[in-house]
Amino acid sequence: MSQARRATFSTPLVTYSKPGTSNRLFTSGASRGSPATSTVASPETFEYEVDHLVIGAGVVGLAVAERLAVRGSGSTLLVDKNPAVGQETSSRNSEVIHAGLYYPPDSLKTRLCIRGNEMMYDFCEKYNVEHRQTTKWVVGQHDADVAYLEALNTKANRLIPPSQRMPGPPTYMITPEQMRKDEPNVRGQAALVSVRTGIVDAHELMTILGSRIQEHGGDVVLQCAVTAIEQISPQSGGVHGGSVTGGRGFRVRMETPTGPVVVKAATVINSAGLHADKVYGLLQGSSPSFLSPLQRDAKDPSTITPSLTSSISANSPTQPLPPFKLHYCKGHYYSYSGPALVSRLIYPVPDKNLVGLGTHLILDMAGRMRFGPDILYVDRLDDYTIDLETVGSLKSLELVSEVVGAYLPKVKASSLYADYAGIRPKLAGPGEPFRDFVVHEHEGFVNLVGIESPGLTSSLAIAEYVEQLLY
Ligand SMILES: Cc1cc2nc3c(=O)[nH]c(=O)nc-3n(C[C@H](O)[C@H](O)[C@H](O)COP(=O)(O)OP(=O)(O)OC[C@H]3O[C@@H](n4cnc5c(N)ncnc54)[C@H](O)[C@@H]3O)c2cc1C
Numbered sequence: 196m197s198q199a200r201r202a203t204f205s206t207p208l209v210t211y212s213k214p215g216t217s218n219r220l221f222t223s224g225a226s227r228g229s230p231a232t233s234t235v236a237s238p239e240t241f242e243y244e245v246d247h248l249v250i251g252a253g254v255v256g257l258a259v260a261e262r263l264a265v266r267g268s269g270s271t272l273l274v275d276k277n278p279a280v281g282q283e284t285s286s287r288n289s290e291v292i293h294a295g296l297y298y299p300p301d302s303l304k305t306r307l308c309i310r311g312n313e314m315m316y317d318f319c320e321k322y323n324v325e326h327r328q329t330t331k332w333v334v335g336q337h338d339a340d341v342a343y344l345e346a347l348n349t350k351a352n353r354l355i356p357p358s359q360r361m362p363g364p365p366t367y368m369i370t371p372e373q374m375r376k377d378e379p380n381v382r383g384q385a386a387l388v389s390v391r392t393g394i395v396d397a398h399e400l401m402t403i404l405g406s407r408i409q410e411h412g413g414d415v416v417l418q419c420a421v422t423a424i425e426q427i428s429p430q431s432g433g434v435h436g437g438s439v440t441g442g443r444g445f446r447v448r449m450e451t452p453t454g455p456v457v458v459k460a461a462t463v464i465n466s467a468g469l470h471a472d473k474v475y476g477l478l479q480g481s482s483p484s485f486l487s488p489l490q491r492d493a494k495d496p497s498t499i500t501p502s503l504t505s506s507i508s509a510n511s512p513t514q515p516l517p518p519f520k521l522h523y524c525k526g527h528y529y530s531y532s533g534p535a536l537v538s539r540l541i542y543p544v545p546d547k548n549l550v551g552l553g554t555h556l557i558l559d560m561a562g563r564m565r566f567g568p569d570i571l572y573v574d575r576l577d578d579y580t581i582d583l584e585t586v587g588s589l590k591s592l593e594l595v596s597e598v599v600g601a602y603l604p605k606v607k608a609s610s611l612y613a614d615y616a617g618i619r620p621k622l623a624g625p626g627e628p629f630r631d632f633v634v635h636e637h638e639g640f641v642n643l644v645g646i647e648s649p650g651l652t653s654s655l656a657i658a659e660y661v662e663q664l665l666y
Pocket of ligand 1: 250251252253254255256257274275276277280281282283284285286287288289290291292293419420421422466467468469470471474525526568616617618619620646647648649650651652653
């Protein structure tokens with residue numbers, strides 16, 4: 196891909212900056228586009244050209260943009276509609292570096308989590324991101340749990356290869372006697388120890404990724420909401436025929452505090468988290484070659500959308516990704532007011548369909564305990580409130596202490612309080628079976644879909660995968 200001709204935005208925009216430095220602003224004028232003729236552009240907008248446009252500055256979009264900027268073979272622009280990076284799912288999670296134990300062996304979740312785990316520890320060490328390899332126990336209470344854990348142990352040891360950093364087995368089983376010795380407050384019939392599990396300061400990780408994008412010549416622009424996308428067909432030649440994108444790519448309109456901006460991008464990465472279905476819908480609505488065969492045959496393509504969800508398969512670049520609809524699954528966290536009762540992460544045996552990993556115990560960097568997340572499918576993707584009458588009620592806290600009490604009996608409802616919530620962007624609706632991540636590229640447009648847990652752990656590996664799809 197050739198180097199983009201860098202134009203500037205016509206108006207000052209809010210850009211990301213390292214703490215302690217002033218915001219770099221785009222100023223008007225160097226390279227205005229010709230009056231626009233498409234549905235995306237309008238006469239009052241100006242154009243900016245870029246090789247890689249990443250939509251969404253959560254941890255995944257940041258990791259992808261960092262990877263592409265560091266690559267150095269094209270310009271990279273990362274945009275987000277919010278005034279700061281990582282304000283949605285990426286700052287409302289457990290901050291656990293998962294080991295990749297639970298998911299089907301041939302799934303992207305397994306592959307990218309195992310690879311991402313290794314990359315995460317390397318990155319954190321290299322760039323001084325606060326993290327800790329705490330290890331974790333998955334604790335079983337009944338014979339059926341123990342059988343599950345033994346099978347998980349066999350699977351993990353078959354799946355996760357030894358590495359230079361971690362040459363020993365990734366998991367092993369311990370007896371109740373060993374458990375009592377190491378964690379006297381934990382109860383259970385047996386536990387699986389996951390050696391590679393840890394925690395990371397997700398905010399610090401995102402700050403460093405943002406800084407590295409800029410150090411490598413990329414831009415991170417905030418308060419920049421993508422509102423329209425259309426493919427520039429090779430025949431139309433694009434607005435700047437003969438420019439870097441060779442007349443191909445995508446014309447993307449964004450709303451900023453100072454007016455609309457149009458970016459012409461050779462490649463687009465949709466990393467919009469909970470909004471990924473809407474962002475892809477913008478492209479599908481305007482660009483026939485991104486409609487699925489079923490949509491193309493339909494009189495009104497919009498009527499088809501959600502029903503194709505189950506047909507999304509692994510990456511098949513010759514076909515556009517069928518439309519999809521995300522479900523929003525809220526998870527609340529309960530903090531514990533008191534000194535920590537354990538020194539590592541403690542998980543119960545997970546739900547069968549892996550909708551969540553069970554109400555587990557996590558530690559933050561300061562060693563404080565919190566429990567969660569629970570599972571509540573909701574209609575809204577932007578409602579992070581804690582309903583004190585339900586979720587925060589005494590009855591609810593008693594329920595949490597009962598669930599947690601199975602493995603940590605000392606936890607009382609009076610020491611718990613509902614703290615914060617995150618929302619999972621799920622492909623699986625309530626009661627539906629496991630769904631994998633979808634990472635799909637077609638004609639330079641990459642969709643990252645259903646990037647729920649273990650998306651934080653997998654972020655650097657997803658970025659590596661995206662680079663492989665594009666180059
Ligand atoms: C409760 C919970 C617990 C979790 N725990 C863990 C864990 O312990 N370990 C782990 O590995 N993973 C965990 N995850 C998963 C992890 O948090 C996510 O996979 C990850 O944060 C997803 O990052 P993202 O960048 O894809 O999405 P987001 O962080 O949601 O970022 C998407 C961004 O896109 C932007 N955007 C959307 N639409 C537009 C638009 N039109 N224009 C411009 N910008 C737009 C948004 O503003 C947002 O900033 C958890 C998730 C949840 C909900």
